[in-house]
């Protein structure tokens with residue numbers, strides 16, 4: 191279950207406004223990076239459109255699930271294009287078209303706009319027009335870090351919600367509860383993250399990637415199967431398998447000379463090594479194995495059994511001459 195941390199007051203304020211029908215047409219979520227602005231926007235969108243709404247969104251109805259996966263037709267997430275900081279005019283034109291359409295399946299259309307402090311001038315003017323007369327069934331949530339960079343006429347048309355950094359204690363407690371394995375490491379990351387849950391999660395994520403790479407390196411170099419690195423939970427085990435599957439699929443593409451289709455480009459060196467050490471048939475066999483064990487995990491087969499059987503299989507496949 192998703193949890194909001196350190197922002198309960200904000201969330202309660204938002205849901206109370208909604209319950210009492212005094213929700214604003216536009217909010218400006220203001221605060222440093224990674225302190226829960228986008229997270230809260232999503233949660234609020236889920237709450238508004240939830241089919242079993244109580245204190246919180248249920249996270250299980252179709253609407254909640256679609257919003258979670260960013261594919262709800264009435265919740266638009268407008269981000270800058272890759273490589274640019276601010277939202278461009280084209281995205282704003284799409285917003286202007288969609289905001290006057292009827293919602294597809296929800297009561298409200300929700301538009302979340304990221305990096306509004308870096309929006310282009312032309313797009314800002316367009317946004318301003320939209321803010322002047324938004325239709326009654328639309329809600330805009332603007333997300334930004336620096337108030338000074340936003341034109342005052344935009345600010346004055348929004349209700350400002352300030353997001354402060356999360357205290358280190360709270361952040362640490364959250365990380366231990368949700369990702370808690372190594373308390374020393376988590377304490378170190380909490381300090382580095384300076385109150386930003388986004389930063390802390392990114393640090394943990396890069397650590398996980400590193401760990402997955404070590405799983406692979408050990409497998410390839412020493413044929414070593416280290417349970418600690420695989421993680422003893424169904425979820426982490428399944429993630430490692432998905433990772434290995436992706437790497438071997440990339441290696442297969444490499445053997446076909448389709449380098450440009452390689453997905454895990456941060457593991458290029460390992461992928462090339464696999465492609466040059468194993469034949470296409472061997473790589474395909476391994477991919478099938480990973481798929482097979484992945485299905486077993488999903489079917490709730492005992493993890494210990496899977497470990498043992500996979501170990502024997504990999505031993506055999508990887509040492510083939």
Ligand SMILES: [Zn+2]
Nearest residue numbers: 240248251254
């Ligand atoms: Zn729901």
